[in-house]
Amino acid sequence: MSFTASDISVVMATYNGEKYLKQQLDSILQQTIAPKEILIVDDGSTDNTVAIIKTYADDDRIRLFINEKNIGYIKSFEKGMLNATCSLVALSDQDDVWMPHKLETLLSHMQDNIAVYSDSILINEKGESLLKKMSDIKNQLTYDNCLMYAIGAWAPGHAMLFRKELIEKCAPFPTIVTHDFWLGFVASCYGGIQYVNEVLVQYRQHTDNAIGANTRQHGKEKPTKSTRIEIARKRMQMLFEKCPASLPHQKKVLEILAITYRKTDVGSRWKRMCTFFKYRHIILAYKKKSSFMKVLFCIKMFFKIDA
Structure with missing residues (x-):
């Protein structure tokens, strides 16, 4: 099945992301193939996040949803995905930077896959390369067997592109695993998630990451x-x-x-x-x-x- 740029929805969840948000939004809007819509779900930000998003109000592709109460990043992403109208969906963190050809490259690898994802390079708060890729930390590979998700996986949501039908198979999203873990596991049950061996995202590491490259949630007390x-x-x-x-x-x-x-x-x-x-x-x-x-x-x- 062939797809076009007009088939892509980008879903972003935000929370107090004023520091890096504009750079990420600009990198999405400057893609070599433009998404049809960008759905942003804000989870009760108390900084200038919403104000920054509203500066893009003249771009009718951007749809803003503001949660009445804090529901967490997993359910915020789920809300955005369930409101997506396109055949394909890409997830976006609020603090990364996409390579200009990210969507175009992932789209070229979709073919009959239910999901694809790419490699990423780590950058610091200043946007400087940490000279380390996600694939340097753990193996990035095609997940074509759901047993590969038995204890963990390494297919991050910020690097994914997937069919909307995958969302329907995943919903409702559980909260004891991350949304991208669940997307990847379910994809591995229905054909697999194909790995694209190319760096397409600058994945920012900083103290306010919800989940960083070490997969540990920052700012939260370690469970007993x-x-x-x-x-x-x-x-x-x-x-x-x-x-x-x-x-x-x-x-x-x-x-x-x-x-x-x-x-x-x-x-x-x-x-x-x-x-x-x-x-x-x-x-x-x-x-x-x-x-x-x-x-x-x-x-x-x-x-x-x-x-």
């Missing part, structure tokens, strides 16, 4: 061990339940993991470790680990699940 364990159990159960019946093998593996995550007896721990070991090259594909370290990781899963 018991909370992390409970989240891990809920996440695995959720992946099992979402995996479609059309993937019986993967669904069975996720079911085994979901069951053994809930149990603490030796037999369950052993079964969990053996399952990780059997599928270690798939589950750990995104991690830059040697064969030896992958084995050690599997052994660790005998003792803990909040890794």
Whole structure:
């Protein structure tokens, strides 16, 4: 199926993003192929974010939604995606910079894929390159097996372009995983998310990142061990339940993991470790680990699940 520039909606979630917002909006508006619409969901900013957005009021492609109360970035992105009207959707953070040909390049790789994503380079608060790409931190690759999302993944939303039908398969978005993790997992259940090996985003790192390149949420208290364990159990159960019946093998593996995550007896721990070991090259594909370290990781899963 072929698409055109008029098929693309860009969705951005904002919150107190006045410092970098204009640069990002300009980089979107200056794309070699222009999106049909830019939907911005503001989550109750108290700085000049909304005022900056309103300076673009003469551009009728920009649609602003202001939340009556703070709902968080996951639900803000969901709100924007559900209001998108185009066949394709690209997500945007409020503080990055897009390469001028980002949308054009991703569009050229869509073909029959449900989703594609690219590499990104890290920049600092001043916009200076940190000389490190996302692919230098963890492996960026095509996710064509949902087991690759069993414990994590490395396909960031800011680098994605996907079909609107993916949103319909994802909604409602859970809040125990990030919106882009959920998009990627569901995409991996329906054909996969194709990797485009090209840097198309300058991904800004600063102290106010909601989630930075190290994937840790800044400015939030670290959850307790018991909370992390409970989240891990809920996440695995959720992946099992979402995996479609059309993937019986993967669904069975996720079911085994979901069951053994809930149990603490030796037999369950052993079964969990053996399952990780059997599928270690798939589950750990995104991690830059040697064969030896992958084995050690599997052994660790005998003792803990909040890794």
